[in-house]
Amino acid sequence: MNARIHGPLPHGPEWEFDLLEQYDAAIAGTAAEFALDTYPNQIEIINSEQMLDAYASSGLPLGYPHWSYGKAFIRHDQAYRKGYQGLAYEIVINSSPCIAYLMEENSLMMQALVIAHASYGHNSFFKGNYLFRQFTQADAILDYLVFARRYVMECEQRHGTAEVEEVIDSCHALMDYGVDRYRRPQQQSAKEKEARKSEMEEHQRREFNDLWRTLPPTAPLASDTAAAVFPAEPEENVLYFVEKHSPRLAPWQRELVRIVRKLAQYFYPQTQTKVMNEGWATFWHYTLLNRMYEKKIVDDAFMIEFLHNHTNVIAQRGFDQPGYHGMNPYALGFAMMQDIRRICENPTAEDAAWFPELARTDWRKSLDFAMRNFKDESFIAQYLSPRLIREFRLFVVADHIGKAELEVDSIHNEQGYRRVRRMLADQYKRENILPEIQVARYERDGDRSLTLRNQIFRGRPLADDEANEVLRHLGRLWGFPVRLEAVDAEGRIDGYREWRP
Amino acid sequence: MNYLIDRRLNGRNKSAVNRERFIRRYKDHIRRSVKGMIAERSIKDMAKGGDVKVPAKDISEPNFRYGSGGDWESVHPGNKEFVRGDKIPRPEGGGRGSGGTDSGSGEAVDEFVFTLSRDEFLSIFFEDLELPNLMRTAIAEAQDKKLVRAGYVKEGTPSNLSVIRTMKTALARRIALGGPLKDELEEARAELEVAARAGKPRTHIADIETRILDLEGRLQRLPFLDDVDLRYRHRVSVPKPSARAVMFCLMDVSASMDERKKDLAKRFFTLLYLFLTRKYERVELVFIRHTDEAQEVDEDTFFYDTQSGGTVVYSALELMQQICAARYPRSEWNIYGAQASDGDAFGADPAKSARFLREHLLPLTRYFAYIECPDENQSGNSSLWVEYEELQRPEHDFAMRRVYSATEIYPVFRDLFRKEKV
Numbered sequence: 001m002n003a004r005i006h007g008p009l010p011h012g013p014e015w016e017f018d019l020l021e022q023y024d025a026a027i028a029g030t031a032a033e034f035a036l037d038t039y040p041n042q043i044e045i046i047n048s049e050q051m052l053d054a055y056a057s058s059g060l061p062l063g064y065p066h067w068s069y070g071k072a073f074i075r076h077d078q079a080y081r082k083g084y085q086g087l088a089y090e091i092v093i094n095s096s097p098c099i100a101y102l103m104e105e106n107s108l109m110m111q112a113l114v115i116a117h118a119s120y121g122h123n124s125f126f127k128g129n130y131l132f133r134q135f136t137q138a139d140a141i142l143d144y145l146v147f148a149r150r151y152v153m154e155c156e157q158r159h160g161t162a163e164v165e166e167v168i169d170s171c172h173a174l175m176d177y178g179v180d181r182y183r184r185p186q187q188q189s190a191k192e193k194e195a196r197k198s199e200m201e202e203h204q205r206r207e208f209n210d211l212w213r214t215l216p217p218t219a220p221l222a223s224d225t226a227a228a229v230f231p232a233e234p235e236e237n238v239l240y241f242v243e244k245h246s247p248r249l250a251p252w253q254r255e256l257v258r259i260v261r262k263l264a265q266y267f268y269p270q271t272q273t274k275v276m277n278e279g280w281a282t283f284w285h286y287t288l289l290n291r292m293y294e295k296k297i298v299d300d301a302f303m304i305e306f307l308h309n310h311t312n313v314i315a316q317r318g319f320d321q322p323g324y325h326g327m328n329p330y331a332l333g334f335a336m337m338q339d340i341r342r343i344c345e346n347p348t349a350e351d352a353a354w355f356p357e358l359a360r361t362d363w364r365k366s367l368d369f370a371m372r373n374f375k376d377e378s379f380i381a382q383y384l385s386p387r388l389i390r391e392f393r394l395f396v397v398a399d400h401i402g403k404a405e406l407e408v409d410s411i412h413n414e415q416g417y418r419r420v421r422r423m424l425a426d427q428y429k430r431e432n433i434l435p436e437i438q439v440a441r442y443e444r445d446g447d448r449s450l451t452l453r454n455q456i457f458r459g460r461p462l463a464d465d466e467a468n469e470v471l472r473h474l475g476r477l478w479g480f481p482v483r484l485e486a487v488d489a490e491g492r493i494d495g496y497r498e499w500r501p
Numbered sequence: 502m503n504y505l506i507d508r509r510l511n512g513r514n515k516s517a518v519n520r521e522r523f524i525r526r527y528k529d530h531i532r533r534s535v536k537g538m539i540a541e542r543s544i545k546d547m548a549k550g551g552d553v554k555v556p557a558k559d560i561s562e563p564n565f566r567y568g569s570g571g572d573w574e575s576v577h578p579g580n581k582e583f584v585r586g587d588k589i590p591r592p593e594g595g596g597r598g599s600g601g602t603d604s605g606s607g608e609a610v611d612e613f614v615f616t617l618s619r620d621e622f623l624s625i626f627f628e629d630l631e632l633p634n635l636m637r638t639a640i641a642e643a644q645d646k647k648l649v650r651a652g653y654v655k656e657g658t659p660s661n662l663s664v665i666r667t668m669k670t671a672l673a674r675r676i677a678l679g680g681p682l683k684d685e686l687e688e689a690r691a692e693l694e695v696a697a698r699a700g701k702p703r704t705h706i707a708d709i710e711t712r713i714l715d716l717e718g719r720l721q722r723l724p725f726l727d728d729v730d731l732r733y734r735h736r737v738s739v740p741k742p743s744a745r746a747v748m749f750c751l752m753d754v755s756a757s758m759d760e761r762k763k764d765l766a767k768r769f770f771t772l773l774y775l776f777l778t779r780k781y782e783r784v785e786l787v788f789i790r791h792t793d794e795a796q797e798v799d800e801d802t803f804f805y806d807t808q809s810g811g812t813v814v815y816s817a818l819e820l821m822q823q824i825c826a827a828r829y830p831r832s833e834w835n836i837y838g839a840q841a842s843d844g845d846a847f848g849a850d851p852a853k854s855a856r857f858l859r860e861h862l863l864p865l866t867r868y869f870a871y872i873e874c875p876d877e878n879q880s881g882n883s884s885l886w887v888e889y890e891e892l893q894r895p896e897h898d899f900a901m902r903r904v905y906s907a908t909e910i911y912p913v914f915r916d917l918f919r920k921e922k923v
Contacts, residue, residue: 021505040504042506044506045507052516056519319580321579326577395580397576401571408583423574435565454565462566
């Protein structure tokens with residue numbers, strides 16, 4: 001859809017539907033120049049109250065009813081009314097068609113920015129990035145949400161609101177551990193198993209040699225008897241394990257666990273790609289609108305208003321400035337995307353040494369490759385350039401429990417680049433944000449107790465009260481004793497807590 | 502293909518159900534807050550929303566998280582003077598100094614404050630008083646509506662069909678559509694007559710005859726009644742016209758009326774006030790307190806100012822009558838009286854008061870309610886109670902109750918509502 005547009009589009013504070021359509025067509029045309037691959041777009045205009053509703057349900061257009069969403073709603077509503085917090089200009093949903101909510105309060109320029117940002121930037125990221133491709137099915141999520149909502153409400157009618165709420169509360173407590181980080185192998189169907197079995201039998205028949213019969217018997221290896229531990233391998237998806245193996249849950253409760261787990265999985269890629277996702281979308285709204293300015297589709301006034309807003313979005317405050325909340329994902333992501341383009345187009349000698357695979361390549365292809373194949377952690381580890389480290393003036397502070405003072409570990413100099421980059425990448429690692437906890441043992445033939453194992457990472461303990469609370473929730477789902485043992489780096493058990501029904 | 506959809510007209514309150522769940526879950530906290538609000542509010546402000554506080558730790562959703570301790574590194578922007586190996590003293594408050602990954606952003610405030618809407622507030626207020634559900638809606642409802650005839654409309658339910666109007670419209674339509682045809686028909690007939698007389702050729706006459714046939718057919722095909730003729734009676738709802746009412750709050754404020762009793766009295770007055778505001782558009786409040794002499798005071802003084810002295814009920818009743826005579830003539834105002842006391846009265850006062858009530862006040866008032874809040878361990882009837890009991894006759898609009906706790910206030914109103922046939 002390459003709209004032929006002559007002269008600048010009209011610009012003013014107020015937007016109208018036909019104007020939005022014109023802008024959308026112009027942006028789509030520009031995006032096509034850069035070969036952005038997107039899902040079809042569905043752009044919806046909503047008002048501030050609806051935006052608050054959307055906030056409360058993590059942006060999903062429909063969720064099952066739960067008190068915690070009410071709490072979130074009240075909190076946002078309160079903050080918004082008192083003016084502590086503005087509302088996002090837009091919310092975008094990883095679905096096909098890709099739904100973007102636009103606030104009616106936005107000016108015409110903002111709507112254009114937001115369309116470029118969400119409907120072309122985020123949208124193409126959802127479609128291209130490997131995590132989203134692996135773990136979410138964009139065309140099925142809306143139907144699944146409808147199903148989940150209806151199922152939860154039916155359960156409430158049949159089993160009572162309080163019962164359902166209890167199960168969902170417990171699931172929410174474990175939601176972070178309801179995620180597969182790696183794709184499970186496809187289950188073999190009965191037919192395939194059959195085929196494989198006969199194949200093996202055929203193999204044994206062919207390799208048959210009567211000589212083997214004459215060997216003396218050997219004692220079974222110790223490792224074979226130890227295999228009685230179940231599960232044989234630790235399971236990191238706790239909710240999955242609960243759903244499949246809990247001795248107590250009724251079928252409808254299992255389904256509820258599954259619903260929460262599916263939602264957690266749906267959100268998992270977003271938690272892993274904040275910097276990239278926002279950086280990519282910001283890069284594209286910047287690039288697309290600038291291109292439109294070059295083509296004289298938008299005028300100077302539009303660009304000035306746009307730049308003003310854009311600059312606010314990508315502002316990064318220093319650690320000692322008021323309002324500092326860590327790295328701004330928009331700022332970091334946008335800077336890195338711009339930097340990759342710069343390295344491709346005009347690399348310095350330093351860039352050429354650090355990124356030989358990027359220098360003087362087609363920036364469009366290299367950037368596309370980066371978008372498709374990385375998540376925040378690996379993206380930063382791969383692409384953060386010394387130049388950006390200098391620009392952000394990044395430094396690492398080490399806080400080690402054994403030392404009385406904090407220590408500056410590295411700064412933006414020749415000796416520090418690699419370490420700063422490694423540390424920043426680690427900051428987006430899951431282990432750094434969430435303690436590692438896995439299902440270790442299930443005493444199927446004993447007291448049916450479940451044991452989780454917390455691998456202590458660099459001496460960091462769990463938050464005590466909350467851990468006990470979560471364990472209680474797990475116990476509610478499991479119905480038999482549950483234990484959480486902490487294991488140190490050498491594999492020694494360091495301590496454990498327990499919950500009994 | 503891109504779609505642009507205007508969703509602004511869709512439902513706004515998607516989160517209403519979640520909000521309601523939240524409130525139900527933390528009812529105890531909220532109830533406590535509401536109790537506080539009742540104590541510090543004036544009666545007229547009672548029917549508003551209000552801020553509720555819930556301790557944040559009670560509503561937290563637990564997760565496995567890192568506690569403080571262990572080894573951490575964090576990356577920050579904006580380095581100015583640090584070099585490798587610099588030592589920085591640990592920030593106050595212990596823990597790790599990194600604002601980086603997970604602290605800071607998720608930290609909740611200590612108290613979770615939110616605003617109850619008027620309806621939510623009232624529902625909790627009434628819950629305490631154990632009102633039946635039906636009654637709650639009756640009271641909380643803002644204004645009564647009445648359906649009033651407002652002309653005719655083209656669409657409606659069959660039961661609202663106005664036959665006469667419909668027939669009139671049908672007639673008008675038939676005249677309007679059929680008139681020209683009839684004129685033409687008459688013309689054609691006249692023409693035929695002339696032609697026949699003049700002996701015009703047969704083909705010409707046949708032409709005219711077919712034209713006449715055609716016109717007659719068209720006239721016949723005009724329907725007697727058509728969809729467009731239907732007229733329905735139209736009704737719109739308008740607020741009921743309402744009159745004025747004045748409510749007298751009479752309370753004994755002698756030393757024996759302690760905070761608990763005053764709180765009971767306040768709830769009682771509030772409920773009556775809410776009830777009256779539902780029935781009347783304008784309700785005025787008059788507060789009369791009395792020890793051994795009566796005074797008209799404002800609400801604050803009424804509830805919070807302490808006074809000491811004896812108890813003469815009669816003085817208050819007399820003052821009420823004087824105020825009525827001076828400011829609230831019976832012909833223009835609906836007068837309601839509500840009296841709260843612990844029943845202590847001495848000497849001739851109870852008998853005198855009861856007589857005065859019967860002879861002077863009951864004829865004036867639409868209704869008079871008396872509640873007595875005795876000491877918790879008091880048994881036997883107070884002297885005022887004994888005298889008032891005689892007033893409970895069918896011809897008097899009078900109700901009295903003894904109330905020990907808030908839950909008992911409502912039954913007084915059951916009598917009241919029964920009388921008012923609500």
